[in-house]
Amino acid sequence: GNSVTQMEGPVTLSEEAFLTINCTYTATGYPSLFWYVQYPGEGLQLLLKATKADDKGSNKGFEATYRKETTSFHLEKGSVQVSDSAVYFCALTTDSNYQLIWGAGTKLIIKP
Amino acid sequence: DADVTQTPRNRITKTGKRIMLECSQTKGHDRMYWYRQDPGLGLRLIYYSFDVKDINKGEISDGYSVSRQAQAKFSLSLESAIPNQTALYFCATSGVDSTDTQYFGPGTRLTVL
Numbered sequence A: 001g002n003s004v005t006q007m008e009g010p011v012t013l014s015e016e017a018f019l020t021i022n023c024t025y026t027a028t029g030y031p032s033l034f035w036y037v038q039y040p041g042e043g044l045q046l047l048l049k050a051t052k053a054d055d056k057g058s059n060k061g062f063e064a065t066y067r068k069e070t071t072s073f074h075l076e077k078g079s080v081q082v083s084d085s086a087v088y089f090c091a092l093t094t095d096s097n098y099q100l101i102w103g104a105g106t107k108l109i110i111k112p
Numbered sequence B: 001d002a003d004v005t006q007t008p009r010n011r012i013t014k015t016g017k018r019i020m021l022e023c024s025q026t027k028g029h030d031r032m033y034w035y036r037q038d039p040g041l042g043l044r045l046i047y048y049s050f051d052v053k054d055i056n057k058g059e060i061s062d063g064y065s066v067s068r069q070a071q072a073k074f075s076l077s078l079e080s081a082i083p084n085q086t087a088l089y090f091c092a093t094s095g096v097d098s099t100d101t102q103y104f105g106p107g108t109r110l111t112v113l
Helices: none
Strands: A003-005 A013-014 A019-021 A023-026 A032-038 A043-049 A056-059 A062-065 A075-077 A086-094 A097-103 A106-111 B005-009 B010-013 B017-024 B031-038 B042-051 B054-057 B066-071 B075-079 B087-094 B102-104 B108-112
Touching: A003 A086, A003 A097, A003 B042, A019 A106, A023 A032, A023 A086, A032 A062, A032 B075, A043 A062, A043 B102, A062 A086, A097 B042, B005 B087, B010 B017, B017 B108, B031 B066, B031 B075, B042 B066, B042 B075, B075 B087
Parallel strands: A013 A106, B010 B108
Antiparallel strands: A003 A023, A019 A075, A032 A043, A032 A086, A043 A056, A056 A062, A062 A075, A086 A097, A086 A106, B005 B017, B017 B075, B031 B042, B031 B087, B042 B054, B066 B075, B087 B102, B087 B108
């Protein structure tokens, strides 16, 4: 079946550090891949997405590249800020399944 | 105004009580979803609705029921609440394409004593 695996958190970094949050997936068909972010006390919101292999999604300085050969969609940011502290979720859908399949989420803590 | 609203935002109730969580959206979308979030488990789908007459069970529908009163309204009921239903509940809505963004409400924190 379809599944998403994320690196466990919390991930704690200092401000201006480089961020990588790993996400790998298992899917039948041709999945679309998403990163959602949940700031403290809020609902989830889309951060970025990629709908086919080799696509790069980007937003707010975050990037992720859809790598079909490694079934990965790792989230990266070159210089994190305290305001990036949140929980990040990787997710996928496939053409045959309109439901989002979610990873467990990775909590990111940025210290000043 | 928020695109997706949920009421109440917080609720404490007792075992055996019936509880209804309400969701409204102004996105004009046909598709709506109810999720449950537990620490370390991510989001799990309870029910989803592709339109007013199309309601489907998700991964963890036991103990829950839903009603789609209109395109914009989708409510979740716990017929007889139990403590392991203590969680954060989210409503979401999306367009009809599998690549469409899901838009989430702010969540309802439910505690069952």
